Amino acid sequence: MIPVAVWAPDARGVELATGAERTPLTRAARDGWWEHAPGLPPGTDYAFVVDGAGPFPDPRSAHQPHGVHGPSRTFDAGAHAWRDADWRGRDVRGAVVYELHVGTFTPGGTLDSAIERLDHLVRTGIDVVELMPLAAFPGRRGWGYDGVAPYAVHDAYGGPAALQRFVDAAHARGLAVALDVVYNHLGPSGNYLGRFGPYFTDAYETPWGSAVNLDQAGSAEVRAYVVDNALRWLRDFHVDALRLDATHELRDSSPTHLLAELSGAVARLADELGRPLGLIAESDVNDVATVTPVADGGLGMTAQWDDDVHHAIHAFLTGERHGYYGDFGSLVTLAKAFRDVFVHDGSWSTFRGQEWGAPVPPEIDRHRFLASTSTHDQVGNRGLGDRPTATLTPGLVAIGATLLLTGPFTPMLFMGEEWAARTPFRYFTDMDDPALGEAIREGRREEFGGHGWEAVYGGEVEVPDPQALATFEASRLDWSEPERPGNARHLAWVRRLIELRRAHPELRDGSSASVDVAYDADAGWFVLRRGPFAVAVNADDEPGVVPLGAGAAGATVLASWEPRDTIDGGGRTVPPDGTLRLAGHDVAIVGPGEGSSP
Structure with missing residues (x-):
């Protein structure tokens, strides 16, 4: 049986309505509460009449199969046979x-x-x-x-x-x-x-x-x-x-x-x-x-x-x-x-x-x-x-x-x-x-x-x-x-970004020290630095050169929106001058190559 109770502190009387039947509720030990014993079977439609007004749905109704103005329906939350006994949960912080x-x-x-x-x-x-x-x-x-x-x-x-x-x-x-x-x-x-x-x-x-x-x-x-x-x-x-x-x-x-x-x-x-x-x-x-x-x-x-x-x-x-x-x-x-x-x-x-x-x-x-x-x-x-x-x-x-x-x-x-x-x-x-x-x-x-x-x-x-x-x-x-x-193409890009995020702790680091930025408002480029990684953005309509710093020479282009062979002549690494040429509306993620630290 599903317990039936309702808080109505100012009511003189509360009745349980099940179809055309009305059953008075009893004042409970808890102040302002009214209850019905022994409760109702799961799947029973019911509502409450308060001081002759109603019937109204239960304020704690689990199910309103007849709409929000209709009666409530009892639900046994313990009836489901859960299969997630091995589930250990997930902290939402840092999750996708x-x-x-x-x-x-x-x-x-x-x-x-x-x-x-x-x-x-x-x-x-x-x-x-x-x-x-x-x-x-x-x-x-x-x-x-x-x-x-x-x-x-x-x-x-x-x-x-x-x-x-x-x-x-x-x-x-x-x-x-x-x-x-x-x-x-x-x-x-x-x-x-x-x-x-x-x-x-x-x-x-x-x-x-x-x-x-x-x-x-x-x-x-x-x-x-x-x-x-x-x-x-x-x-x-x-x-x-x-x-x-x-x-x-x-x-x-x-x-x-x-x-x-x-x-x-x-x-x-x-x-x-x-x-x-x-x-x-x-x-x-x-x-x-x-x-x-x-x-x-x-x-x-x-x-x-x-x-x-x-x-x-x-x-x-x-x-x-x-x-x-x-x-x-x-x-x-x-x-x-x-x-x-x-x-x-x-x-x-x-x-x-x-x-x-x-x-x-x-x-x-x-x-x-x-x-x-x-x-x-x-x-x-x-x-x-x-x-x-x-x-x-x-x-x-x-x-x-x-x-x-x-x-x-x-x-x-x-x-x-x-x-x-x-x-x-x-x-x-x-x-x-x-x-x-x-x-x-x-x-x-x-x-x-x-x-x-x-x-x-x-x-x-x-x-x-x-x-x-x-x-x-x-x-x-x-x-x-x-x-x-x-x-x-975009779906593959998003999946690649999440793969990189999972593979490299620096790309999912939540510390303030893990973040640095550089930008040029006139040229339209922006660089988000994440530890040894750099996210290089060219939001301008035209191709442009994004400076990553001398230490980036030889760093690997881990992912890029536009193919690098059309922009850098086939290079998959950052040139010796530490710059990366990007197409208009282009973005690339650069990671450390051998002997480099962008």
């Missing part, structure tokens, strides 16, 4: 991470169909698969950030049992799994938590309205709701890490911040399970305190997203300067991102209109910062959801991949990026409320107009309708692309 959206990753759009593509990820060299949110959300299709049932797995993806099958299959292939979770808000449709208790507070305002109640009356149980949720994915579903959405919107003035509390709980579970468990924060504040241990006064996150690295690479390659790219794009900025982690580390942010961020001390491991050249946000929140491949030359795309995969940070690829996919990833929803659907359409139009996209696209462009099925379908990966010559 791969973000994917289950609904558009494969034609089937389910967790089970995603399993069929895991071998491709293994061959590519991926270490960690990061799933965009799975919490049940309105309709069949969406990004998942408007989820309203944080304990459930979206039915269109296969439900909770499918997630267990996916994690088991990933572990069998040596892949770790990270799950994107959203604790800072719930979506607007199907959000019934407020019917049960003080899950939200008007003490703070967030971009989504009232904040989750983390420090006001009743917050102890709300905090437990979040912590229990996190531990459940890690324990019952064998997930290896959680990506926490927009942690800067977790408003909490408690003596112990929720993230610090969560860090401690996850560390204890990791000790119990005997494998590493990670917490990856999305944070907009550019503050190293996010990844500083709790014992040292920080929040204790394992790693955090670093959008400044993305912006520095993207703006440099594309020339875009609109919106938050305004302070990025120069080689000076690119160099600062690689040297210092944050571009805005106390400097003026034109986009925000204030000084922003704080410096990252050199002793902090750069693997604690997750870098990218594409993400669901950075692609999907563009006006047309277009990837960099839509406008950049193949060489510039290869340069971006090279800087990402040879840099000091923890690199993350967005699905399809490994083969330079051309399919867009657009913002899509499936709201059943016509008024809400129209509000989303209008919001996207306003957002489009406010970010200068017309300048990027060269004139007015119609924003894809988020509610249209065609917008969703256009965002599906095209798995025939990797077989095409241009895509196959």
Whole structure:
């Protein structure tokens, strides 16, 4: 039997609804809790009636097969016969991470169909698969950030049992799994938590309205709701890490911040399970305190997203300067991102209109910062959801991949990026409320107009309708692309980069001392030095000479985007003068040859 209980501290009475039957719940020993004994069999549909209102889904529902407005269904998380007893886990720091959206990753759009593509990820060299949110959300299709049932797995993806099958299959292939979770808000449709208790507070305002109640009356149980949720994915579903959405919107003035509390709980579970468990924060504040241990006064996150690295690479390659790219794009900025982690580390942010961020001390491991050249946000929140491949030359795309995969940070690829996919990833929803659907359409139009996209696209462009099925379908990966010559070339390049990363510890070193840069803004070349290795970039349209230094003479060209015989007359080593001639939009990785040390 599956235990049935619910927290409703202000209710005078709570009933269990199973079909047309109503059964009163009993007040539990825990304050504010109501329970039903002996529970319900697995696979039973049920809901709660609170003071005569409802029925409403269970706030801790594991499955919503009838949609977010329908009854919940009990699920036995212990029924799965796990095959990963030998799995010892994977530290996310320094791993190659791969973000994917289950609904558009494969034609089937389910967790089970995603399993069929895991071998491709293994061959590519991926270490960690990061799933965009799975919490049940309105309709069949969406990004998942408007989820309203944080304990459930979206039915269109296969439900909770499918997630267990996916994690088991990933572990069998040596892949770790990270799950994107959203604790800072719930979506607007199907959000019934407020019917049960003080899950939200008007003490703070967030971009989504009232904040989750983390420090006001009743917050102890709300905090437990979040912590229990996190531990459940890690324990019952064998997930290896959680990506926490927009942690800067977790408003909490408690003596112990929720993230610090969560860090401690996850560390204890990791000790119990005997494998590493990670917490990856999305944070907009550019503050190293996010990844500083709790014992040292920080929040204790394992790693955090670093959008400044993305912006520095993207703006440099594309020339875009609109919106938050305004302070990025120069080689000076690119160099600062690689040297210092944050571009805005106390400097003026034109986009925000204030000084922003704080410096990252050199002793902090750069693997604690997750870098990218594409993400669901950075692609999907563009006006047309277009990837960099839509406008950049193949060489510039290869340069971006090279800087990402040879840099000091923890690199993350967005699905399809490994083969330079051309399919867009657009913002899509499936709201059943016509008024809400129209509000989303209008919001996207306003957002489009406010970010200068017309300048990027060269004139007015119609924003894809988020509610249209065609917008969703256009965002599906095209798995025939990797077989095409241009895509196959890029895929081979990415796999080669990851091979080099694995073969040479210097190319995956996360210490600040392992990074040095040199550049010439006028000539358009940039050199990223990683110990005895050099990543030479020519972003200019024309061929150019990149100086690597006299000590590089005779060093081996380990990999190059353009064939070296067409550039260097057949040479596979750096000439005696220590320079490397590169084609326009070209990149090469140089390693020490006999008697050389670039």
